[in-house]
Amino acid sequence: MGVSEPVAATSARDVPAVEVVDLVMRYGSTTAVDGLSLTVEPGTVTAILGPNGAGKTTTIETCEGFRSPHGGSVRVLGLDPVADGHLLRPRVGVMLQSGGAWSGARSYEMLRHIASLHAHPLDVDALIERLGMGSYGTTPYRRLSGGQQQRLSLAMAVVGRPELLFLDEPTAGLDPAARRSTWELIAELRSSGVTTVLTTHFMDEAEALSDQVHIVDAGRVIASGTPQSLASSGSKNTLRFTARPGLDVEDLMLALPHDTKVDEITPGAYVVAGAVDPQLLALLATWCAAQGVLTESLLVERQTLEDRFLELTGKALR
Amino acid sequence: MTSPTTLDLSPRPGSASRAAMLKAQTAMELRLQTRNGEQVLLTMIIPLVLLVLGARASQIVDLGPGRTIDIVTPGILALAVLSTSFTSLAIATGFERRYGIIKRLGASPLPRWGLLFGKIGAVVIVEVVQLAVLSGVGLLMGWEPHGGLTALGQMVLLVVLGTAAFGSLGLLIAGTLRAEATLAVANLVYVLLLVGGGLLVPLSRYPEAARHVLELLPSGALGQGLRDTFTGDGPTAFTTVVLLIWAVCASLMVSRTFKWE
Numbered sequence: 001m002g003v004s005e006p007v008a009a010t011s012a013r014d015v016p017a018v019e020v021v022d023l024v025m026r027y028g029s030t031t032a033v034d035g036l037s038l039t040v041e042p043g044t045v046t047a048i049l050g051p052n053g054a055g056k057t058t059t060i061e062t063c064e065g066f067r068s069p070h071g072g073s074v075r076v077l078g079l080d081p082v083a084d085g086h087l088l089r090p091r092v093g094v095m096l097q098s099g100g101a102w103s104g105a106r107s108y109e110m111l112r113h114i115a116s117l118h119a120h121p122l123d124v125d126a127l128i129e130r131l132g133m134g135s136y137g138t139t140p141y142r143r144l145s146g147g148q149q150q151r152l153s154l155a156m157a158v159v160g161r162p163e164l165l166f167l168d169e170p171t172a173g174l175d176p177a178a179r180r181s182t183w184e185l186i187a188e189l190r191s192s193g194v195t196t197v198l199t200t201h202f203m204d205e206a207e208a209l210s211d212q213v214h215i216v217d218a219g220r221v222i223a224s225g226t227p228q229s230l231a232s233s234g235s236k237n238t239l240r241f242t243a244r245p246g247l248d249v250e251d252l253m254l255a256l257p258h259d260t261k262v263d264e265i266t267p268g269a270y271v272v273a274g275a276v277d278p279q280l281l282a283l284l285a286t287w288c289a290a291q292g293v294l295t296e297s298l299l300v301e302r303q304t305l306e307d308r309f310l311e312l313t314g315k316a317l318r
Numbered sequence: 319m320t321s322p323t324t325l326d327l328s329p330r331p332g333s334a335s336r337a338a339m340l341k342a343q344t345a346m347e348l349r350l351q352t353r354n355g356e357q358v359l360l361t362m363i364i365p366l367v368l369l370v371l372g373a374r375a376s377q378i379v380d381l382g383p384g385r386t387i388d389i390v391t392p393g394i395l396a397l398a399v400l401s402t403s404f405t406s407l408a409i410a411t412g413f414e415r416r417y418g419i420i421k422r423l424g425a426s427p428l429p430r431w432g433l434l435f436g437k438i439g440a441v442v443i444v445e446v447v448q449l450a451v452l453s454g455v456g457l458l459m460g461w462e463p464h465g466g467l468t469a470l471g472q473m474v475l476l477v478v479l480g481t482a483a484f485g486s487l488g489l490l491i492a493g494t495l496r497a498e499a500t501l502a503v504a505n506l507v508y509v510l511l512l513v514g515g516g517l518l519v520p521l522s523r524y525p526e527a528a529r530h531v532l533e534l535l536p537s538g539a540l541g542q543g544l545r546d547t548f549t550g551d552g553p554t555a556f557t558t559v560v561l562l563i564w565a566v567c568a569s570l571m572v573s574r575t576f577k578w579e
Contacts, residue, residue: 034404039422063389065425066421066424066425066427079545086429088329089333089425089426089427090332090333090427091329091331092331092425094422094425096418096421096422096425098418099417099418099419099421099422100417100418100419100421100422101419102350102416102417102419103413103417103424104350104353104354105346105350109346109349111345113342113346114422114426115341116330116334116338116342117334117339117341117343117426117427118333118334118426118427119330119331119332119333120327120330120331121358122325122327122334125326126325130325137505158327160331160426160427161327161328161329161331162329163329163331188327189327192326192327192328192329193328193329194327194328194329240399253440262403
């Protein structure tokens with residue numbers, strides 16, 4: 001083992017952490033995943049975002065090696081999750097969406113057990129303290145609240161010091177404080193070099209945590225990108241400003257990128273519609289300066305990922 | 319507010335050694351089993367109560383020629399094997415599937431053989447304790463086993479075969495049915511075999527038609543085999559072969575059908 005580890009670490013940098021190509025998964029006559037493709041770069045946090053039933057869990061569990069693809073292919077750290085499962089399991093941390101502990105096992109005992117299956121686990125006491133689990137360390141699993149079970153499940157995923165983490169809805173059922181601390185842990189794991197793939201139906205979670213977001217609906221990826229690029233690529237970005245009435249909007253439009261539209265909706269109130277980015281703001285400011293116009297208020301109405309999701313799928317997330 | 323403990327989260331993956339994983343898994347299974355009241359009732363209390371009551375069974379049932387305690391004790395040992403390797407294992411495994419424990423462990427470095435051998439290890443340890451305690455109580459109550467070390471060896475062989483047969487049947491049920499159905503079936507089979515499976519009452523006391531069926535069941539073969547063992551005659555080849563066939567067929571079936579999720 002000691003000899004093979006450095007080799008594994010170098011090779012991990014050359015291949016995508018996860019590569020899913022045209023994945024198809026069916027349950028009976030239902031197609032849960034329908035030609036889904038995505039790539040996860042090492043060292044990043046990737047969110048798979050979508051409503052219930054979109055195929056998120058099926059996709060992630062196929063990456064975890066729980067089932068074989070019915071179509072397409074899945075590679076994790078360059079390996080086949082089913083055939084090479086024994087090589088992958090020590091390197092990959094998994095947080096299931098629910099369950100995963102004996103009802104009579106105490107939190108501490110359960111975490112210690114998972115730790116004992118790994119070669120270089122995190123210090124269990126330190127992890128318990130870090131996640132604020134001390135108050136229920138000796139409580140049997142069946143008496144834990146949903147949020148406490150989620151924390152234990154997260155702890156079990158990270159305790160083996162994996163290089164890749166799959167977290168299936170890591171913050172479902174958490175109160176805001178616990179949610180925030182889960183976010184902090186994921187950010188810290190990222191800066192320690194751990195690659196994370198998480199599923200969520202919380203927009204703010206995807207926006208706050210991830211380098212890359214894949215929006216999934218009906219078993220397919222319908223949009224991918226950074227949270228910023230996804231949000232701003234929609235059609236609803238606007239910029240509102242007020243200035244003296246009667247500005248020459250035709251001239252302003254000439255100064256701005258050609259697909260930008262400017263309207264004076266009421267005297268002195270202007271709306272700029274288009275790809276609102278820093279360049280646009282700079283061009284607007286330059287034009288105003290040249291005209292001797294002082295903008296009295298300026299408001300960027302950036303579309304959120306949530307708006308974008310609604311626009312892409314025609315439905316709300318939850 | 320305490321400052322968060324610093325943890326080195328940088329990747330350092332690796333499996334524990336096979337021996338360490340197997341030890342951890344067996345110890346965990348064993349701890350959970352002994353903590354569970356129903357399991358202790360099933361594996362220790364019920365056989366003990368039946369042993370004590372059974373010593374007076376001749377007043378109710380005619381167990382045939384011989385001292386009652388010499389007939390009852392080997393049957394109780396067979397019952398103990400059934401309770402641990404079949405009922406207890408099936409119920410525990412059924413709920414492990416239901417609560418995603420097998421899935422969770424399936425995502426850990428613990429290989430499937432590790433999970434299986436952890437279970438076998440825990441079952442064997444519980445059986446050793448059961449057999450020691452129940453034989454001890456039997457001896458205190460006047461049980462006189464014959465056959466010396468040979469009988470001990472024959473008992474080990476029969477218990478191993480019986481455990482393999484019942485254990486595989488238990489896993490077969492746990493791997494096929496839902497947890498609640500597994501619970502019901504495992505308990506029902508336990509009660510049926512306890513009452514009429516040839517475990518406690520010698521096969522010679524059953525009507526002939528029933529006897530021909532019972533001697534082909536693993537319960538009848540194990541019960542009769544152990545009774546024959548401690549009379550000093552040793553189990554018949556027929557009994558041993560019946561157990562062997564059950565053990566081989568059931569373990570082959572479970573290895574083909576068991577679903578780990």
